[in-house]
Amino acid sequence: MLILRSSPTSPFGRKIKIAIAELGLDDRIEIVPADTNDPAESLRRQNPLGKVPTLVFEDGTTLFDSRVIAEYLDHLAGGGRLFQAGDARFAQLRLQAVADGVCDAGLLQVYELRLRAAEMRNAAWVENQAGKVARALASLEAAPPAYDRPRIGEIALACALGYLDLRFEGAWRASHPALVAWLDTFAAKVPAFEATRFKG
Known part of the structure; x- marks a missing residue:
């Protein structure tokens, strides 16, 4: 196994x-x-x-x-389920890259604020990471991804938004209603999203 x-x-x-x-x-x-x-x-x-x-x-x-x-x-699993062929594949890879980038920038903020002594923190660096998240969310809010069945890009995005809920108390929700609705729909379609809810 x-x-x-x-x-x-x-x-x-x-x-x-x-x-x-x-x-x-x-x-x-x-x-x-x-x-x-x-x-x-x-x-x-x-x-x-x-x-x-x-x-x-x-x-x-x-x-x-x-x-x-x-x-x-x-x-x-036989191929073609999480990743499509041709141009559709690259659209999924791009969405995954944006979502993973949101997670990376969020993680770096958490590490800086949790692990570095207050007098050693770099506020400008934290703001730079927060800016990456803000720009990514703004672009996704303007055009939430449409899909018939979730593939790797949509799964990655749902996990990124879930991580922002966990570590930043869902502050993103107030200014991103389209993404909130998108995530609610995803959660309803994909039971594993609730089953894997973050703990800690």
Whole structure:
């Protein structure tokens, strides 16, 4: 059986958990929590970067990061489910890149404010990261992605918005009603979104 190393608050891990459910691979992959801050954590031997998510094969070899794992899982499920062909594929990859970028910028803000002593924090740097999130959300609010069934881009976006809810108390919602409605629709269509709700 494959093993997915993840953590309860990782938006990238959540993306893969939802992908697993959407692809019907739940019975083929065991999810094992990982503590990325623990120097003794076996994750550091499985992935030299010590990051989640990491997919571990039965022979001990691994795949990472979430974009690579998602591609592999789609292949494992027969292909063409999370990723389309031609121009549609690149539209999905672009949406995934924007959503993952929102997560990256959000994570960097959290790290700066949580882990760095107050006197060492760089307010301009935090503002720069917040600006990336704001611009991305503004572009998505102007044209929320339409879809018939969720693919990797929509899954990534839902996880990014969920992460902003977790770490920034849903402050994005007040000025992005179209995205709020989009996320509500996604959650209604994809039960795994609620099942993988962030904890912590």
